[in-house]
Amino acid sequence: MWDLRLPSGLFFTLLGLILCLTGLLAPGQRAPLTEANVNLYAGAGMLLFGGVMLWLGLKRS
Amino acid sequence: MRLATVDYLIIALYFAFVLGIGWLIRKRVATSEDFLTSGRSVPLWITSLAFIAANMGAQEMIGMCASGAKYGIMTAHFYWIGAIPAMIFVGVFMMPFYYGSRARSVPEYLRLRFDEKTRTFNAVTFAAMTVFSSGISMYALGLLFQLVLGWSFTASVLLSAGIVLAYTYLGGLTSAMYNEVLQFFLIVLGFTPLAILAVHRAGGWEGLASRLPAVMTHSWSYMYSPSANPMGVEVFGLVMGLGFVLSFGYWCTDFLVVQRALAANSMTAARNTPLVAAFPKMLIPFIVIVPGIAAMALMQMGVGYSLPPKGSGYNYDLTLTTLMASFYPSGLLGVGLTALMASFMSGMAGNITALNTVWTYDIYQGHIRKGAPDRHYLLVGRLTTIVGTGLSIGAAYLAQLYNNIMDLLQLVFGFVNAPLFATFLLGMFWSRATGHGAFSGLLAGTGAAALTHGLTLAEGKGAWLACLHEFPSTMAQNFWIAIVAWTTCFLTTIVVSLLSRPRPASELVNLVYGITRLPPPEPYARWYQRPGVLAVIVGAACLLLNIWFG
Numbered sequence: 001m002w003d004l005r006l007p008s009g010l011f012f013t014l015l016g017l018i019l020c021l022t023g024l025l026a027p028g029q030r031a032p033l034t035e036a037n038v039n040l041y042a043g044a045g046m047l048l049f050g051g052v053m054l055w056l057g058l059k060r061s
Numbered sequence: 062m063r064l065a066t067v068d069y070l071i072i073a074l075y076f077a078f079v080l081g082i083g084w085l086i087r088k089r090v091a092t093s094e095d096f097l098t099s100g101r102s103v104p105l106w107i108t109s110l111a112f113i114a115a116n117m118g119a120q121e122m123i124g125m126c127a128s129g130a131k132y133g134i135m136t137a138h139f140y141w142i143g144a145i146p147a148m149i150f151v152g153v154f155m156m157p158f159y160y161g162s163r164a165r166s167v168p169e170y171l172r173l174r175f176d177e178k179t180r181t182f183n184a185v186t187f188a189a190m191t192v193f194s195s196g197i198s199m200y201a202l203g204l205l206f207q208l209v210l211g212w213s214f215t216a217s218v219l220l221s222a223g224i225v226l227a228y229t230y231l232g233g234l235t236s237a238m239y240n241e242v243l244q245f246f247l248i249v250l251g252f253t254p255l256a257i258l259a260v261h262r263a264g265g266w267e268g269l270a271s272r273l274p275a276v277m278t279h280s281w282s283y284m285y286s287p288s289a290n291p292m293g294v295e296v297f298g299l300v301m302g303l304g305f306v307l308s309f310g311y312w313c314t315d316f317l318v319v320q321r322a323l324a325a326n327s328m329t330a331a332r333n334t335p336l337v338a339a340f341p342k343m344l345i346p347f348i349v350i351v352p353g354i355a356a357m358a359l360m361q362m363g364v365g366y367s368l369p370p371k372g373s374g375y376n377y378d379l380t381l382t383t384l385m386a387s388f389y390p391s392g393l394l395g396v397g398l399t400a401l402m403a404s405f406m407s408g409m410a411g412n413i414t415a416l417n418t419v420w421t422y423d424i425y426q427g428h429i430r431k432g433a434p435d436r437h438y439l440l441v442g443r444l445t446t447i448v449g450t451g452l453s454i455g456a457a458y459l460a461q462l463y464n465n466i467m468d469l470l471q472l473v474f475g476f477v478n479a480p481l482f483a484t485f486l487l488g489m490f491w492s493r494a495t496g497h498g499a500f501s502g503l504l505a506g507t508g509a510a511a512l513t514h515g516l517t518l519a520e521g522k523g524a525w526l527a528c529l530h531e532f533p534s535t536m537a538q539n540f541w542i543a544i545v546a547w548t549t550c551f552l553t554t555i556v557v558s559l560l561s562r563p564r565p566a567s568e569l570v571n572l573v574y575g576i577t578r579l580p581p582p583e584p585y586a587r588w589y590q591r592p593g594v595l596a597v598i599v600g601a602a603c604l605l606l607n608i609w610f611g
Binding site (some may be wrong): 014018022031 | 070071074078082083085107242243254258262359365366388390391392393394396476
C-alpha cells in the first residue's frame with residue numbers, strides 16, 4: 001500500500017507553488033482588510049508543509 | 062464574491078487529487094470487508110485524522126464560526142466539554158468491546174450483546190439519519206454557494222456529490238478515509254490564515270477582548286445562571302445535557318465516527334484513534350470559533366467589515382464567508398472555498414460509507430438475503446453508494462422545498478439519539494442488562510424525549526401538547542430533552558432487564574466489562590502509545606484550556 005504522505009505532500013507542494021507564484025507575480029493583489037501579501041505567506045507555509053510530507057513519505061519508501 | 066482563474070485552478074487541482082486517490086485505491090478492494098470496513102488495515106495516524114474529519118462537515122465549520130460570533134468562546138464547550146471527555150471514554154473503555162467483539166458495525170455489536178430487534182431499531186434509524194444528514198448538509202452547501210458565489214444550486218450539489226460518489230464507489234471506506242485526511246489538512250491549512258489575519262486585525266486576543274462584552278471571551282465565568290449568558294444555559298444543563306448525554310451519545314455510539322476506529326490495524330491503534338484525534342480536535346475552536354469572535358470585534362472597530370442583517374440581528378451564518386471575502390485575495394480565496402467544499406465532502410463521505418456498511422451488513426445481510434457469496438455483498442455495498450448518494454441528493458431538494466420538514470426530522474433524530482448512550486453504558490458495563498430491557502429502554506427514552514419537547518417551550522418551539530415549562534433558549538431545551546431521554550432509557554432498561562431472563566455469562570465474553578479480560582497493549586507499544594497514558598495527557602490538556610479560557 002502506498003504512503004498517503006506522498007500524494008498529500010505533492011498536493012500541498014503544488015498548492016504552495018500556485019499561491020507563491022500568485023503572490024510574486026501579482027504582489028498588488030490585496031484583500032480589503034489586510035495589507036499583507038497573504039498569498040505569498042500562506043503559499044510558503046503550504047510549500048513547507050508539503051515538502052515535509054513528501055520528505056517523510058520518500059524517506060520511508 | 063467573484064472568483065479568478067487561479068481560484069478555479071485550485072478547486073480543479075483538489076478535485077483531481079481526491080479522484081486520483083480513489084482511483085489508486087480501487088485495486089485494493091477485493092472483498093466486501095475491504096470495501097466496507099477497510100479490512101482492519103489502516104494505520105493510526107490516518108484513522109485518527111479521519112475520525113475527526115468525518116465529523117467536520119461544512120455545516121459544522123459554518124455553524125461553529127456563526128456561533129462564535131453569536132455566543133463567543135462559550136461555543137468551545139461543544140469541543141472541550143462536548144467532545145474530548147467522550148472521546149477519551151470511547152478510546153479507553155468502549156473500544157476494547159467494539160474492536161474485540163469483531164463486530165463490523167455498531168448495530169452489529171447491539172445484536173451480539175442484546176438481540177436482533179435492538180440491532181434493527183438502531184440500524185434503521187441510523188440509516189435514515191445518515192441519508193437526511195448528508196442531504197441537509199448538501200442543501201446548506203448548495204444554498205451558501207448560490208448566495209455567495211452565484212453558482213446554481215443544482216450545479217453545486219451535483220458536482221460535489223458526484224465527486225464523493227466517484228471516489229467512494231471506487232475505493233470504499235479506505236478511499237473515503239484517505240481523502241478525509243487530505244481534507245482535514247486542507248481545512249486546517251485553509252482556515253488557519255483566516256484566524257491569524259482576523260485576530261491580528263482586531264488587535265490580538267487582548268484587543269479583541271477589550272472591544273467585546275466580557276461574556277464573549279470567557280467560557281465558564283457566566284454559566285452560573287441561564288440569564289447571565291447568551292446561550293441561555295447553566296452549568297448543570299451544559300455538563301449533563303451536552304457534556305454527558307449528547308456528547309457521549311454521539312462520540313461513543315455513532316457508527317459514522319466509530320467506523321473509523323474499527324478500521325485500525327490493531328487493538329491499540331483502535332483504542333488510540335479517538336485519543337490521538339482529541340489533540341487536533343481541542344484546537345479546532347481556534348480556527349473556526351475565534352475568527353467568529355474576531356468578526357464581532359471588527360464590526361465594533363468600524364474598519365469596513367459588517368455582517369448582513371437578518372431580522373433584528375445579523376445573519377451569523379455568513380460570518381465565515383464574509384471574513385474570507387475580507388481577508389483572502391484571489392488565490393487563497395480559492396483555497397478557503399476548497400476547504401469549505403472539503404469539509405462538506407468529508408462529512409458526506411462519512412455518512413455514505415457508514416450507510417453502506419449498516420445497510421449491507423445489518424439490514425440486507427441480516428434480513429433480506431443471508432448466506433450469499435461475499436462478492437454479492439461487495440456489489441450491494443457498491444450499489445448502496447450510488448443509491449445512498451441519490452437519496453441524499455433527493456433529501457437536499459426536499460430540504461429546499463420544505464424547510465420545516467427538515468427541522469422536524471432533525472428534531473426526531475435528536476429524540477432517537479439521546480437515549481442511546483444509556484443502552485451502551487448498561488450493555489457494556491452491566492452483564493445483567495437484557496435485550497428486552499435495551500429495546501424497551503430505547504423506545505421509552507425516545508418517547509420521553511418527544512414528550513418533553515411537547516410539554517416545554519423555547520423560542521416559540523415545542524409545547525405542542527401543553528406548556529408546563531419555558532426554557533430561555535432552544536439549546537437549553539435540547540440539553541434537557543437529552544437528559545430526560547437518557548434517564549428514562551437508563552431506568553427503564555434496568556427495570557425491564559431485572560424482570561427478564563439474563564443471558565449466560567459465557568455468551569457475553571468480549572462484549573461486557575468484568576467478564577472480558579481487557580487486552581494488554583501490544584508488546585511493541587511504547588509508554589506514550591498506551592491508551593491510559595494518552596488519555597491522561599489529553600485530559601490534562603483539555604482541563605488547561607478550560608481553565609485558561611474560563
